[in-house]
Amino acid sequence: MTEVTGAPADVLHTLFHSDQGGHEQVVLCQDRASGLKAVIAIHSTALGPALGGTRFYPYASEAEAVADALNLARGMSYKNAMAGLDHGGGKAVIIGDPEKIKSEELLLAYGRFVASLGGRYVTACDVGTYVADMDVVARECRWTTGRSPENGGAGDSSVLTAYGVFQGMRASAQHLWGDPSLRGRKVGIAGVGKVGHHLVEHLLEDGAEVVITDVREESVRRILERHPEGRVTAVADTEALIRVEGLDVYAPCALGGALNDASVPALTAKVVCGAANNQLEHPGVEKDLADRGILYAPDYVVNAGGVIQVADELHGFDFDRCKAKASKIFDTTLAIFARAKSDGIPPAAAADRIAEQRIAEARRAR
Incomplete structure (x- = not known):
């Protein structure tokens, strides 16, 4: 079963006609105050909580961002399974140029969205996000890995x-x-x-x-x-x-x-x-x-x-x-x-x- 939360009409086709189907849950996140637009895709929790990084990238469209999140989340299910981890696959993407729009306020808002999933998805770094960013996200969400050693994490994965x-x-x-x-x-x-x-x-x-x-x-x-x-x-x-x-x-x-x-x-x-x-x-x-x-x-x-490193964290x-x-x-x-x-x-x-x-x-x- 796929659960879609807050989906605008212009990305429904991407969600329901993707060749990477079978996702358990897809959440579209928006915080107007900080400018956050993000997609959290959970492909599978069969092996345990979904684990995967957060990509921050200037996608050309929301549909492109959704497609990337779906593909990446499915890949994480397979990656975690092959690595022998007790985790399913998930991935998040934040839409926008990190060099232009990334801010503490935006990362905190993102952390609140991840926290709202109650541990079904555990996040970490990916393209466009770094250890310092995860330290900020972790202030709002305890299901955050890839943090600095000073903040109880493993550092650079x-x-x-x-x-x-x-x-x-x-x-x-x-x-x-x-x-x-x-x-x-x-x-x-x-x-x-x-x-x-x-x-x-x-x-x-x-x-x-x-x-x-x-x-x-x-x-x-x-x-x-x-x-x-x-x-x-x-x-x-x-x-x-x-x-x-x-x-x-x-x-x-x-x-x-x-x-x-x-x-x-x-x-x-x-x-x-x-x-x-x-x-x-x-x-x-x-x-x-x-x-x-x-x-x-x-x-x-x-x-x-x-992912072996952040899972160990x-x-x-x-x-x-x-x-x-x-x-x-x-x-x-x-x-x-x-x-x-x-x-x-x-x-x-x-x-x-x-x-x-x-x-x-x-x-x-x-």
Whole structure:
């Protein structure tokens, strides 16, 4: 059953005709005093309270924001299931440019909306929101993670997100080349912001050659200045990155839809493994990758380090315990590749089957 609260007519079509259906609850939030417009989507609570971050982004329309929230929430159900967490999937999006409209008043209003759900949804950071923002939200809502250590939280979850993606890359290398090391491999990273810049460090420590790009010039400049020895190079944009000669691994670490009808035919890499959510722009792209002999590490599997970290915060955060859990992404990714091979399906479909099985078993056990 899907419950829709406060839905204006212009987004009803998106809600009821989405190909990502089956959501338990969708809440549209508006606070005129602060300028808040937000969507909270709860896909499933079969495994426990829905857990997922808050994205703050200048969507072109409310319908686009709703569609993104629905897709992201569904992805969180699968991510949490594959990570072995006792949480369902949810996601929130705040509509607007965070650099222009984000304010304490707006974040507090948002916190009140999350609190009104009584713990069915637990929020955290995502694109456009940061630890300091969650500290503000937490003043109105106790179901808030990703807070600063000073406020009882775990801090920046991008640290373990990057670590988990690195483990997914190692598993991909093991499966494809028989060796988990990335030494001597050329890895292209699209997006070197919160997660991407940590991923660069892991790869360099492992001996990889790294090529980067980002829409923010200052993000690229920061990486290049940190590594003046030339082990990191930059290209103009993602279109140039995916065509880099000799690229072994492509890591989309920005927004979703990076793998589409235009990018997949142009890819030179043999592996795709990155931190971005919803990398497959539409159903069928996973088959296109497989047909080209490109190994795809499902995004919601390899980028689960962050949600592992924030989930642990609810029980008294322990970094070493979280890192140990995130290390298991290596084994989980290998298991997905094995299932894909045995079932004769792409890895994305294999991951979906495993996640759906766990969610279905939890529903039957209720």
